[in-house]
Amino acid sequence: MSTLADHYQPLPGAEGVPAPPIEEFEKLRQRRGYAYRPRTRHLLPEGWARYTNRLFLETSPYLLQHAHNPVNWFPWGEEAFELARQLDRPVLISIGYATCHWCHVMEEQSFEDEAIAEFMNRHYIAIKVDREERPDVDSVYMTAVHAMGLQGGWPLNVFVAPDRKPFYGGTYFPPNDYPGGLGFLSLLMRIRESYVAAPDRISRAGVQLTEAIRTMLAPTEGKESWREVSLEQAVRLYRDRFDDRNGGLVGAPKFPSSLPLPLLLRRYQMSGDRQLLAMAELTLQQMAAGGIYDQAGGGFHRYATDTAWQIPHFEKMLYDNALLAVTYLEGFQATGRTEFARVAREILRYLQRDMEAPEGGFFSATDADSLTPEGHREEGVFFTWTREELIDALGEDRGNLVALCYGVRHGGNFEGRSILHRDRSLAELAVELRLPEQELELMLADCRELLYRARAKRPLPLRDEKILASWNGLAISAFARGGLVLETPELVQVAAKAAGFVLQHMMQGGRLRHSYQEGSARGEGFLDDYAFVIAGLIDLFEASHELRWLERSLELCAAAVEQFEDRELGGFFMTGPHHERLISREKPAYDGVIPSGNSVMVMNLLRLNTLTGDARLLEQADRALSAFATQLVKSPAALSDMLLAVDYEQQTPKEVVIVAPEGKPELAQPFLAAFRRVFLPNRVLVVVCEGEELRQAARLIPLVEGKVSEADRAVAYLCRNRSCQRPTGDREEFYRQLKEG
Template structure:
């Protein structure tokens, strides 16, 4: 082995601090190389990084991005906090994720700066955390920042004592002072001075913040009843803040998740309020036409920075696209608008093409930034166009047509370049261009494919190749539901392959792991991991008819109940007995860009109860709803996803059973076609063939008792509370039963 000092320069300001394990890092370096980390400014001759810290031993893409900072980063763990206690130093806990734009900015400005790094290394213990690997740590310290009266975000930088209690924090800090605020350098100096000069005040602040965190992470208590929760109150709040020009809520930035479209569609179905349907339609239309939607490659960016959905933050997240797929599918069913189904197909094609890992799982995200032609890392350059680039990719005639259809101009609408978007419908464009709608649609489809291939030759945005159980659960749901609603068995197969990957690679000792990276499953599964995977497997069972997926879902549900349920008050904690005990244990009570584990878990329990008839599941669901009843009554929009579960239970879900003759699953297809034509969100579905398949399923699903096909024809049963209407072998009669017209 070569002299280790040839490759590892001492980190500035680390005298008296244990050095990183150089021999272990050298063994890993020989296998990994430095190719994954191209953008450190500190290079030695030959292209080796000048500095390497302990993060080099990690697998998280975000931590590896910081492995060659001059900062002496530690991963989260006892070693760092014990060292802080021994040296009597404050701890900087810096939290972010691999595709976070402002995390990159702060890294370049501060964590790559040798002067700042030296001060940090001499006076602090610095810890880096990937929020996607440790959402529990992120939640605790994000709540601390909220308790200080600040707006949260990433990067999240929190100063904590060696006992892990926070005493100050914030998000992005520029390196130098600016009008109205301290820069990072000055802040570090003041934090260090306060920690040494006023330890009692720092300790008191830590105690107060910790108490505030514990209070904020617990649901609101009260005497309210979930049975009396009214969806009208939540819908009224959304109606009052609706942007009737662009859809979504008024103001910017605009997040797709800020308006719960699936809730609006259910409330329209319940009461017939056409305005709610119009709100959902307009939002779905405007988002799909805007720059927030990747017109060339499919899929949605994270959010829009403006009011018209035009200028996105160009990051793409697996969870956003899985959740939006389900919104567009339900929008398609509720309205019959084919363009909504088209968007859902395009999102899923994007996920398969750009985000699917070998073996069937799905990667987490892609970055907003990429390299420009001049070699600078810039946000959005990969996704934007100039007229000349369109001509080069498409030819002059089609380049002009696409420029006219997608708003590409010489001046551009973003940093001198143009974000593809549609201001007018295909019908309006076809009339203006004197072409038929069908001809124009086909031409634009061909052009989008050519643009996708042309831009694939550009430097690609970084892709975070962590495979997370929770987000993959959402993806499984999206593909399974799309396969059922769009009559596409290939999409159901994608969901099955992803589920098989997760169950084969991320189950250990009967427990679900949180993440998978470089062939290794890591971390105990959190509530979200279990809840979203359970939901995905239920959806996959309904779409495929394979009872093994329902069996695995029930097994995961039993484990989740054992590990996470609050048996005293109801509901579920984020962490279980195998997780590290932090200064507070969260019971998730907020549906943000991702639904809370509690909201999804309640719906899982209700659906599994409908399928299996297990009354205990219903009792646990209703106990959870009672735990959040006060919050649902006083601040319903904080738990908009849980309102779907309230609606499910208040409306009495339908139980749909279709039994096909033995060996002839295709006989069920005419009945499924009728089900696709109707928006029936509150229902469970069982499709099974007579014979061994029916016998196996009936052991888990008592609803199947006495159900059978009729000779060579499938039979459909529509039931509520185990009471069924007259069974029918006529698909049109079944359709009339679903719509309430027969």
Template sequence: MTDPRTLKYQPLPGTQGLPTPPVERFEALLVRRGTDYRPRTRHLLPDGSARYTNRLFLESSPYLLQHAHNPVNWFPWGKEALDLAKELNRPLLVSIGYATCHWCHVMEEESFEDEEIAEYLNANFIPVKIDREERPDLDAVYMSALQAMTGQGGWPLNMWLTPEGKPFYGGTYFPPKGGGHGTGFLEVLRILRSAYDRDPERVAQSSEQLTQAVRRMLAPAEAGEVPQREAMERAIHIYRERMDTVNGGVTGAPKFPSSLPVRLLFREYRRTEDPDLLRACYLTLRNMARGGIYDQVAGGFHRYATDSHWRIPHFEKMLYDNALLAVTYLEGFQLTGDREFARVAREVLSYLRRDMAAPGGAFYSATDADSLNPEGEREEGYFFTWTPQELTEVLGKTRGDLVAAVFGVTEGGNFEGRTILHRSRDLPAVAAELRRTEEEASRILDESRELLYQARARRPQPITDRKIIASWNGLAISAFAKGGFILDDGAAVEQAAKTASFILEEMLRDGRLAHSYQEGSPKGEGFLDDYAFFIAGLIDLFEATGEPAWLERVQELTAVVAGDFEDDELGGFFSTGPRHEELIAREKPSYDGAIPSGNSVMAMNLLRLHLLTELPEYGDRAQRVFSAFSSTLAANPTALSEMLLALDFHLDLPRQILIVAPEGDRKSAGWLLGRLRGEFLPNRVLAVVTEGEQLNRAAELVPALQGKTAQGDQAMAYLCENRTCLLPTSDPELFEDALKKRR
């Protein structure tokens, strides 16, 4: 391959007469990226360089860079593309996806690298590529348009817009040339361009109707009364009807971990002690951890299972999934005492530290489902699958037989002739069959997993999306802070603090968060999710460490959320603030899917802050969030399953747990904390501080700490509820008894 710095902007089919981007910016970026530059295209010149290069090479998003050498003349979203569409009176094709999206890759290879399609597209449309993880606001608007049209959505998301940015048609994946798989992409392009030219009034009418539908879908509903327990009861009733009582989760396939909100069921079980709820949760967590959706070699969960048994995953791994599931398994461990759940939580956190960590302390976004097979072809899942022969080559015959028996590795396999590892048999049964002790078999299994990890690391790796997203890192901070506290793992708490410090130092400018961090620089204004998830992480970090600085930052950032995102009229929070681009609609997030909505997380943040600080403004804002979404919670409570966690907190009598240790001797609180770590107490706040400066600073933020002291060389625990505190104690058993009692 020639020196990549010799690359110039290349003409693209169908772009005659169109403006070209500044060549000097290409040259500057090539010098900076150096040998890391790799064209991802089948259109290579004899010297190995790319035949085509478009404007996306100037971007930092991994997803946009994947399309930088398509013959399609892609523009990033922005004024240049919109102005050119108006000047030429051309519709825009806006194609939205993300770097680890399998079907986005397929459509790129089939359609966006096809020169015939590219030439027609370039000559008749203004093509725009958007990374949905960079611009969730645009994704929300145009996904709502597609859902208004078709009742469903997905990625890649392809929307056709008027030059004013109003949608008039859309879809997801299109095959390139039609045939037996639906109308081909090239035919769709020709039909839409013909309609745009032949009947502009109808296109304008359609775009206006769709725009109004989007505004209605994203607009806030009228505020109502704060919901009561009935909203939770309706949601639980719906989930009961959907439960898969054999495999766990929701009946049918595909199976997403978020489809059955286990943490909500945990809270309802705590209130009702209904064994069916606990059984459903246990079955779900157990089977997920033993299925192929869980990476049995490295730890960490894939995005979802395509079958009903959690066995065949879609192989993407997302930071947000793993952070959220780590917390779920931690709560499962607290509630059931099952050490397998604690093991899974530890392994997920270990996976994130080992495979997803970015320099400086933050975490990357995701890894791809696809990787290269031995023939050099991109194949979904090859990296994660095994054959009996491969096990023997890595482990030897004796070890390989044990691993194959435990993880169900067979000659025929369960996926494209290979096997996705899953716990097909229990270890004690395999150990007995192979005439080994259970302890010996467990040791062999652990050693073998590490050997398989090392062998797998020598395969071509799936692509890592190296964006650092503030919101997803906020979820990771919560996972590590909670994991460090519950599992008594100081290194996990240190990781949470390291990640939080990175965001504060590298992604906070003039008191406001950036949305992402790429190529050494913060990018874009923070959205509601960024603030909400990061604030939640900082509250968890305060509870794990007792350091007042984290709570001070929480109050500063919460003030920004109130000033920039709050709906002063109806309550709740918009996704965007005054520094964001004004789009055809402004979203007020009202759906908890794979990722909770910013409103649900902010409701919980405000309730926790109110209990910690006793400032009424936080409680008032939380009430206004519930009021703003009362109609949704009444009509469709499962749409806001995460907000129901906050509602449960609000309707309960949440506790303040305060532990004061002697100055310089936090370890003296260890006996008390040991009893607290194993208790499932979701509706509480915690402050563990040492006397002296830390207590004095913390008491300014948490009034309940005022006047609280240790007793000589012993830490003292104070348990308060509804503005009343029990007698303090240093006795772990008395403390545990008090924790277990419910008024």
């Protein structure tokens, strides 16, 4: 039988460089147990790939996408840099991720080009990095590109010396020269000439950029106190840039995270400023109506390329959807608008249906690109429709109804096809169609389900099946909060299953691992992994009322403090003592599309302090806030999620305890129903039965001590700083207490 090794051909221009371990290729292919389908245009008549490089030995979906490029790729590691030193070659570090559209474009245009590959192989050492596996490497070299005054993004391509110090970089480079710019091959030639002719200049650039990276990856030091932070000043920045027609911030592209809706909702809850509520409502409404939201399948695409949320970049990321599910849940609680609850449910359904792994964790992302019926790879083709396709899937009457309601017109709004979106509200459509609004809503829900099933018959976008601890922590939070707010225990069970997976399969030697692929966990956990999983476990404790989740969150919190805390200046580093030492050690200080590990970790410490009363946790949180005080005062928008922690501490969080009679947890349900009706972001929740359960809880949660139920009903306690209002066994009285604070 023919094997991969039988068909191996030397990579062009790679003479003088040790060949990949060819004998390992076939062993690995057989061990993986899948049919061999190389993703490359360089195919032999028998269907085998013409080229195979070292990336075939990796497990990252992104690296495996490049395993059959003619480029002599190395994975990140000392082997590549040692070879660069021996051969005195510059190193190209190319960073991306599996569902990155422009990464695919650059691969097809440049890294599959044999002439470009031959030049790279002859004059460079080329390294491929999955940014989702190595966020520390990505952050260092993305910062280098920013230090050069360039805009970052992926693919990220950085040229470094063998000592790993960068001297030039950028993002996507087209293969050929264009008016005003060099193509990738010309750039490779120019950089090689400079490296040979002016090594001193290259060395000086590397030193200067490395110093800039170290400065940029550390918080600005100053004399400000975090207690001086004005949340209103931060909100004013968003008021000034608010898009009062479409929601979000003015301009394009539009990312959901660019306007911190949780902060607006908290400031509204505190101040009663209805303009802040209106900003949040409009943004939530317009995003859910736009093409950025997958109207047929649920869930959000990564961002919109236009100002009206209509034309998305079609990737779907686990982290975006987990975070947006929580935001829509908070929007529902703050406004009472049931459509926000519906969107939250649909996001969670999408994640469970399309992204949940059989073992219980969640996969990372799906691609923007998919195959056309003709076999061409195109962006968005899976998610878009024509009127004829709607009629084929739904029949003429319902197909025309969906076309009217979701903006499907002749010629479409995206490359001849249509992205489903809503230009008008359901109420307006119901009036035009002379249908009761509720009836129209049910009809459209049925149609969306049929479209989802019809669409599933198309070639599916690639799914990145890495399971990342950090992003799974966000998903655990989303499902736990969804189950609590929407009164859906099944969602809490999904959160518990995911948490069980992470704690069982992604813990080794008492330490959290970063990713899980092909049946094994790998990579030391980063700050984000610990912080997000801790937050998820706290949310799961509050939703399930099971003490074990709080116990595990406290264990992980202690481990995170031990590994990542800056004991001199406060705050937390991205990497710990078990990680590879890079040219700079980052202390994350920016909340972007994903909150920084520091922002989430500070909130964890505050919440756990409220629950346990452990003063050390409060001290650690205070030191961390002090480390970022200058940035919080001068550039609060850069740490919008850390502002939530500031708000939590400034408002004095509420302590909600519900005690049910022994063995009768169901008697707490009326009080939980009252609790769900109130938007109460700065609080902790403990639900416990009297007897042994309460005694066990009191070991960790002193605030439950001395609290009792009545003989046949639960009793609710609303407290601050362990000082409680009058206990009540009446749920409406409890609701009034919650509303009045």
